[in-house]
Amino acid sequence: MKYETVVGLEIHVELKTQSKMFCACSTAFGSEPNSQCCPICLGIPGALPTINKKAVELAIKTGLALNCKISEYNTMDRKNYFYPDLPKAYQTTQQYHPICRDGYLDINIDGRKKRVGITRIHLEEDAGKLIHDSENSLSLIDYNRAGVPLIEIVTEPHIESPEEAVAFLEELRNILIYLDVSDCKMQEGSLRCDVNLSIRPKGQTSLGTRTEMKNLNSFRAVQRAIKNEAERQQNILESGGEILQETRRWDDLKGQSVAMREKQEADDYRYFQDPDLVPFIIDNQMVEKIKNNMPELPAQKRERFVSEYGLPEYDSRILTSSRELADFFEASVKLYDEMKGSKESKTVSNWLMGDLMRLTKELGVELGDLKLTPSLLVQLLKLIDQGVISSPIAKEVFDEMCQSGQEPDKIVEKKGLRQISDIDQLKEIVREVIQENPKTIADYKAGKKKAFGHLVGQTMKKTKGKANPQLVNKLLQDEINIFQ
Amino acid sequence: MELYKLTVHEIRGLVNKGKLSIEKLVRGVIQRIDSTESLLDSFITLNIDEALHQARTLDQLISQEARLSTLAGIPFGVQDNICTFGIRTTCASKMLDDFIPPYDSSVIEKLKNSHSIILGKLNMDEFGMGSSTQNSAFKFTKNPWSLHKVSGGAAGGGAAAVASDQVFYAIGSDASGCLRQPAAFCGVVGIKPTYGLVSRFGLVACAPSLEQIGCITKDVTDCAYVLEEIAFYDKKDSTSIRNGNSTYTSYLMDDVKGLKIGVPKEIFDESWDPDVRTYVNNSIEILKKLGAQIVDITLPHFKYASASHSIIFCCESSSNLARYDGIKYGMRAKGVDNLEELYCKTRSQGFGQEVKAILMLGNLFLSNKFYDSHYKKALKIRELLRNDIRKAFEKCHIILTPTSPILAFDFNHESSLPIGMSESQRYALLANMTGIPAISIPCGFSQEGLPIGLQLMADKFNEGTLIKAAYTFERNTDYHMKKPMKLEVTE
Numbered sequence: 001m002k003y004e005t006v007v008g009l010e011i012h013v014e015l016k017t018q019s020k021m022f023c024a025c026s027t028a029f030g031s032e033p034n035s036q037c038c039p040i041c042l043g044i045p046g047a048l049p050t051i052n053k054k055a056v057e058l059a060i061k062t063g064l065a066l067n068c069k070i071s072e073y074n075t076m077d078r079k080n081y082f083y084p085d086l087p088k089a090y091q092t093t094q095q096y097h098p099i100c101r102d103g104y105l106d107i108n109i110d111g112r113k114k115r116v117g118i119t120r121i122h123l124e125e126d127a128g129k130l131i132h133d134s135e136n137s138l139s140l141i142d143y144n145r146a147g148v149p150l151i152e153i154v155t156e157p158h159i160e161s162p163e164e165a166v167a168f169l170e171e172l173r174n175i176l177i178y179l180d181v182s183d184c185k186m187q188e189g190s191l192r193c194d195v196n197l198s199i200r201p202k203g204q205t206s207l208g209t210r211t212e213m214k215n216l217n218s219f220r221a222v223q224r225a226i227k228n229e230a231e232r233q234q235n236i237l238e239s240g241g242e243i244l245q246e247t248r249r250w251d252d253l254k255g256q257s258v259a260m261r262e263k264q265e266a267d268d269y270r271y272f273q274d275p276d277l278v279p280f281i282i283d284n285q286m287v288e289k290i291k292n293n294m295p296e297l298p299a300q301k302r303e304r305f306v307s308e309y310g311l312p313e314y315d316s317r318i319l320t321s322s323r324e325l326a327d328f329f330e331a332s333v334k335l336y337d338e339m340k341g342s343k344e345s346k347t348v349s350n351w352l353m354g355d356l357m358r359l360t361k362e363l364g365v366e367l368g369d370l371k372l373t374p375s376l377l378v379q380l381l382k383l384i385d386q387g388v389i390s391s392p393i394a395k396e397v398f399d400e401m402c403q404s405g406q407e408p409d410k411i412v413e414k415k416g417l418r419q420i421s422d423i424d425q426l427k428e429i430v431r432e433v434i435q436e437n438p439k440t441i442a443d444y445k446a447g448k449k450k451a452f453g454h455l456v457g458q459t460m461k462k463t464k465g466k467a468n469p470q471l472v473n474k475l476l477q478d479e480i481n482i483f484q
Numbered sequence: 485m486e487l488y489k490l491t492v493h494e495i496r497g498l499v500n501k502g503k504l505s506i507e508k509l510v511r512g513v514i515q516r517i518d519s520t521e522s523l524l525d526s527f528i529t530l531n532i533d534e535a536l537h538q539a540r541t542l543d544q545l546i547s548q549e550a551r552l553s554t555l556a557g558i559p560f561g562v563q564d565n566i567c568t569f570g571i572r573t574t575c576a577s578k579m580l581d582d583f584i585p586p587y588d589s590s591v592i593e594k595l596k597n598s599h600s601i602i603l604g605k606l607n608m609d610e611f612g613m614g615s616s617t618q619n620s621a622f623k624f625t626k627n628p629w630s631l632h633k634v635s636g637g638a639a640g641g642g643a644a645a646v647a648s649d650q651v652f653y654a655i656g657s658d659a660s661g662c663l664r665q666p667a668a669f670c671g672v673v674g675i676k677p678t679y680g681l682v683s684r685f686g687l688v689a690c691a692p693s694l695e696q697i698g699c700i701t702k703d704v705t706d707c708a709y710v711l712e713e714i715a716f717y718d719k720k721d722s723t724s725i726r727n728g729n730s731t732y733t734s735y736l737m738d739d740v741k742g743l744k745i746g747v748p749k750e751i752f753d754e755s756w757d758p759d760v761r762t763y764v765n766n767s768i769e770i771l772k773k774l775g776a777q778i779v780d781i782t783l784p785h786f787k788y789a790s791a792s793h794s795i796i797f798c799c800e801s802s803s804n805l806a807r808y809d810g811i812k813y814g815m816r817a818k819g820v821d822n823l824e825e826l827y828c829k830t831r832s833q834g835f836g837q838e839v840k841a842i843l844m845l846g847n848l849f850l851s852n853k854f855y856d857s858h859y860k861k862a863l864k865i866r867e868l869l870r871n872d873i874r875k876a877f878e879k880c881h882i883i884l885t886p887t888s889p890i891l892a893f894d895f896n897h898e899s900s901l902p903i904g905m906s907e908s909q910r911y912a913l914l915a916n917m918t919g920i921p922a923i924s925i926p927c928g929f930s931q932e933g934l935p936i937g938l939q940l941m942a943d944k945f946n947e948g949t950l951i952k953a954a955y956t957f958e959r960n961t962d963y964h965m966k967k968p969m970k971l972e973v974t975e
């Protein structure tokens with residue numbers, strides 16, 4: 001029997017607010033344990049919460065970007081359960097009236113468009129962190145994260161493959177970063193994803209029993225876990241077994257999952273509306289105001305890059321894959337165009353897609369980690385245009401510039417990389433090359449066109465790549481002809 | 485002069501004329517506490533040294549002719565479920581025996597800014613669960629009018645302390661009539677303001693949607709003075725409501741002419757103590773004579789109020805008290821091997837019987853199985869009650885009932901009642917369910933000399949009307965002038 005996989009995602013996103021969901025404590029990551037706490041987020045008796053307006057705004061922003069309806073009437077509800085990282089023994093969340101619902105996100109799978117429904121987005125608070133000190137057999141708790149605002153985005157079970165899940169997550173992360181809603185760092189836990197998965201015989205309309213997979217720390221882990229879980233379920237069904245509805249924990253090192261011990265005997269969180277927080281109303285005016293201040297989203301930007309800069313679709317997709325890169329591109333093009341007085345978008349694009357990508361990959365860093373600025377890049381392009389350096393040398397200067405932040409002309413001077421365009425000087429070198437390579441000349445004359453390239457290479461080598469390539473070509477031709 | 489017998493407004497007059505030193509006043513009440521506390525057990529923690537220190541500082545300020553607020557220099561008591569920075573706040577529970585709040589509740593912050601002086605923390609039922617202080621983990625507070633009777637509860641400590649002149653006023657909380665019922669039992673004035681009028685920030689509530697901070701005073705005038713201080717908008721409490729009208733002292737007028745007072749027909753039943761019946765009827769007559777118009781009103785869903793109140797109270801409590809798990813503060817059970825044992829042992833040892841029963845019931849009512857049949861239904865009844873009340877206020881300005889249909893009872897009475905339900909608070913909890921303000925004032929004494937309380941309720945934010953009606957009644961009666969028996973321990 002053929003099976004198909006049905007996946008829904010639950011994505012927790014830490015919101016980029018200065019202060020926590022219900023108090024004024026900082027949300028900065030990586031501070032001294034328990035240094036960002038107060039009576040409210042520690043659940044000290046008598047302390048009361050008040051809602052962070054900025055968090056509400058960010059949730060609305062996300063909802064609008066994901067084509068959701070924004071709820072007018074909102075409540076905060078309590079999810080009651082005992083765990084040491086939960087100071088009040090309940091999590092304040094939105095069970096009954098989530099802030100956004102009924103949206104969708106279009107993703108691109110191998111050139112095919114696919115729409116994934118968004119069931120709901122709700123606001124909630126994060127819990128603290130347990131730290132196990134096995135040496136002293138102690139469990140310690142850091143409450144810095146307790147009360148940090150989160151949104152949980154719940155999708156419809158519209159995802160059918162690991163690749164679709166990753167495409168969805170990548171597009172979603174991109175949007176959230178564009179919106180400045182979150183920095184979406186999975187390693188720091190500011191983006192977390194749980195996978196709900198079931199399988200069913202192809203053609204069946206009703207859903208199978210699903211499992212929930214937790215502890216997915218990267219998109220790669222999501223991809224592997226989906227593949228693994230679908231196979232696991234299929235094996236069970238094929239051997240006549242039954243899928244248990246359970247929560248499983250992904251072990252990325254082992255590449256497999258294990259069933260988790262239930263947090264509470266039965267999943268009964270005894271939800272009820274939090275009496276400490278009055279229901280809040282989001283009026284049309286507020287939604288409109290946020291709508292009017294929405295930044296351009298990746299999909300819109302992609303289209304514009306094609307129409308405005310005349311870029312190929314492929315370039316546009318890569319350049320808009322992060323807001324940072326897209327902004328860098330646009331700033332560089334603007335500077336370069338101002339300098340040249342003509343549109344040279346493709347040149348900029350080539351540098352970013354080629355050498356920048358290569359360098360970040362080599363160094364294992366991101367654009368933001370480099371010292372490259374649009375101004376530096378354009379200065380470099382200017383040097384090439386003016387014939388001060390050759391293209392191969394420009395790559396060397398680029399790498400150095402990205403890491404040191406030094407201006408390209410300084411690097412050229414310092415390292416003596418200025419292009420050799422002096423005809424007499426080059427003519428001498430070309431003659432040397434011809435004399436040293438009689439066999440190559442003979443090959444060339446015998447009609448082996450490739451041999452010419454070897455001669456150019458030898459000339460470049462002698463000048464350490466500084467020779468003006470066009471000039472070398474011309475001089476070689478001339479000299480070979482003379483000797484003929 | 486026995487300074488402790490004064491009222492807030494009398495002290496004001498003397499201080500303003502420069503005839504009274506605050507230190508003398510504070511020493512006066514400390515002496516009074518010394519001589520009566522062993523009989524009454526009103527306090528859990530005393531704050532004597534700090535109070536004296538503040539008194540001396542204030543006397544200096546006064547000598548420099550600093551302008552001070554109405555409550556400056558007036559010693560008061562705070563129910564032990566309201567956080568006081570640096571002063572132990574136990575909620576009368578073993579669970580919080582050693583809990584010292586790292587912050588002041590908003591009400592206390594305000595009163596401190598007004599230079600009122602905290603004398604100590606008052607006894608109560610554990611976490612406010614009970615109607616007699618018999619659920620306090622530490623002590624029972626005796627009724628100053630009869631030492632073998634309860635002082636009421638949860639705010640029994642506050643009511644007894646005010647009635648016996650140990651403090652000039654007390655700040656407490658009221659989630660089910662549990663501030664007004666003790667006021668009635670002890671023959672003093674107690675008000676539960678409109679929900680949202682007084683900040684709850686720093687109140688260790690068990691049922692946030694029902695609970696409101698109020699005050700217990702010796703008379704209605706003092707009630708207006710204290711209420712004026714503690715009613716303010718607080719952005720730290722999301723349920724706090726902006727309300728421009730808070731000059732309650734301007735309502736201290738002897739005038740009820742044309743005031744329509746509604747008496748719900750549903751309240752009269754067999755449960756009333758005959759003396760309560762006599763004096764409540766008598767009060768209606770007095771108000772009528774003073775020019776008020778008595779109208780019949782109906783509260784069709786009153787009979788469901790008590791049960792649905794209990795359900796909501798239990799449910800909210802179960803969640804609000806879940807944080808006492810032995811992890812972060814308060815009691816932690818010793819000799820545990822794992823997390824579950826830590827939770828179970830801490831909560832078994834830290835909470836008293838009544839609290840545990842209420843928490844278990846609350847968890848049950850909120851569970852999937854009982855949510856619709858109990859919690860949701862209780863919320864529906866609450867809505868219906870609000871509706872009843874709204875309709876009633878179309879016909880009248882004030883709703884009148886006894887505060888409690890029964891008198892202060894003997895210790896160990898009421899223990900046979902269902903958990904979380906109290907016969908004595910059936911009328912009072914209406915105001916908690918609907919968020920309206922209600923006041924209890926003395927309106928008579930039983931044959932054995934126990935005080936009887938009259939409850940007046942008004943529509944939301946109409947505390948002014950309540951003060952006016954209560955003040956008029958007080959001006960034309962002398963129940964508030966009576967003092968309990970001689971309480972001093974004779975050596």
Ligand SMILES: [Zn+2]
Pocket residue numbers: 020023024025036037038039040041042147
């Ligand atoms: Zn905090």
